Ligand SMILES: Nc1ncnc2c1ncn2[C@@H]1O[C@H](COP(=O)(O)OP(=O)(O)O)[C@@H](O)[C@H]1O
């Protein structure tokens with residue numbers, strides 16, 4: 432039996448929750464923005480085939496692909512649980528640009544691990560899966576953060592909680608909002624974008640950070656869109672990372688002047704996101720970003736909604 436799992440793009444940090452908030456997104460035109468992994472029984476040894484638009488951006492040796500590490504981690508977990516495994520052929524359809532700020536590595540990790548779990552008829556529960564996903568994401572970015580893998584796996588808007596038995600909780604999101612995601616077509620590695628951040632923050636920024644995040648979470652629970660987007664300001668990463676994003680400041684100023692509810696960096700960038708509550712306005716801003724924010728022919732812009740489903744098995 433072969434299984435195929437799709438894992439969607441995500442917008443980590445959401446400006447106010449560095450390493451603590453993440454939103455799964457899906458284009459309104461139904462483009463599959465995310466990675467696909469299929470798992471089937473092998474004739475011989477374990478193998479990994481990589482296809483898709485961004486396959487050539489990944490290391491050529493299968494052992495250097497994070498999906499291969501996922502297979503090893505999953506097999507170890509099966510052995511620890513006293514369960515037998517088979518040799519498998521894995522195919523990764525790499526539809527996501529690498530180093531994009533759209534949770535590309537998380538898409539591969541989540542699709543691979545969820546695909547393997549589906550192949551073995553859901554041997555592991557959600558928490559065990561999330562822990563493995565976090566471990567694989569940390570291997571790539573150099574530090575443990577769940578703000579891509581949690582929304583990518585579970586869907587919706589996720590808040591990382593300081594309890595390793597829970598890891599992530601769903602927050603109520605704003606169903607009438609559109610998220611315009613503009614990927615300029617250049618690469619910014621998450622590791623490098625973490626290295627530009629300061630070791631210490633001043634008291635003023637610390638206080639703003641706590642107040643913005645708390646106000647945002649409160650506004651989500653009360654479905655107070657005005658408060659939620661008024662406090663969506665990043666004092667932790669954006670001031671230091673925007674130097675890595677050509678044209679970011681100019682685009683941000685323009686989009687805010689045109690009535691966007693909020694503008695920010697998606698994950699560690701270079702993708703920029705802006706929020707609107709009218710689809711027509713979102714489409715207009717998407718056209719402007721297409722003409723003014725993209726740097727190479729690999730760039731794209733999508734008008735998205737929240738993806739409530741997260742990782743899902745696709746039928747043939
Ligand atoms: N399947 C994979 N998907 C994405 N990146 C991968 C994968 N396998 C290995 N990598 C490597 O991991 C790194 C991912 O970089 P990162 O900046 O974390 O990407 P992103 O921010 O898009 O998740 C790159 O060096 C890339 O070559």
Ligand SMILES: N[C@@H](CCOP(=O)(O)O)C(=O)O
Pocket residue numbers: 443444449450451531532533534535536576578579621624625668697698699700
């Ligand atoms: N919280 C992380 C998120 C990285 O997201 P990515 O999509 O750029 O991998 C960070 O900001 O470093």
